[in-house]
Amino acid sequence: MRGPAVRLVLCLGLITSALAPSGDAAACGIEFMPAIDHRVMGVAQAEKALRDGQLAAAAGSVIRMFPEVRQISYDKDPLLNRAFRVLAVAAVRADGALHVSAEVPRELLGAWGGTSAEDRKANVDWSIRALRRLNEQRKNDPGLQTDLGEALARAPEHRGEALKLLGDLAEKDLIASPEAYAALARLRALSGDGAGHDAAASRCEVMAKNPAFCRTSRAGGPES
Structure with a gap:
């Protein structure tokens, strides 16, 4: 096997290898576009919406990107932790009732809408737990301590x-x-x-x- 046939086999090997150097792939006339995680921009936009007081937009963005966020108990991913923080603070400032029905599909809404006193309390309690975890990961961060204090103030028992x-x-x-x-x-x-x-x-x-x-x-x- 010589010439073009050898080159074809080598190129196919590079395509199937996840570790193929970009220079080798380029030698085969193949260009790979880097994977883009659109959640990075999404979380940044949610953070801006929260700063601007747009609670539904901030919370809705996080829920759409991370629909299982309520079930995630612990994570060291910085992006996910930023999302945790946005959603927790938004829920607290909305007193547990996030008006996100226009922001997220009905099947993702769950208790976030806070239509009952139980749901509102559950959302505030979730926010407190999420912010406690973040404070445990980053000790002595005044910004996180501020957010936790604001959340605790919403719960009479805290x-x-x-x-x-x-x-x-x-x-x-x-x-x-x-x-x-x-x-x-x-x-x-x-x-x-x-x-x-x-x-x-x-x-x-x-x-x-x-x-x-x-x-x-x-x-x-x-x-x-």
């Missing part, structure tokens, strides 16, 4: 932990989002700390694009 976590971060000026300062203001109002409420609300107003959500009444509800 308010004491949230107040301490966010209070410690505020003392060091490490709270990373206006939403977390608003959560701290609510917690302090509930505990009867009027001065603390006002301090946290003021810091929220400095950071927020729309400061209307920053202040709560001393009873813990929206200010009139």
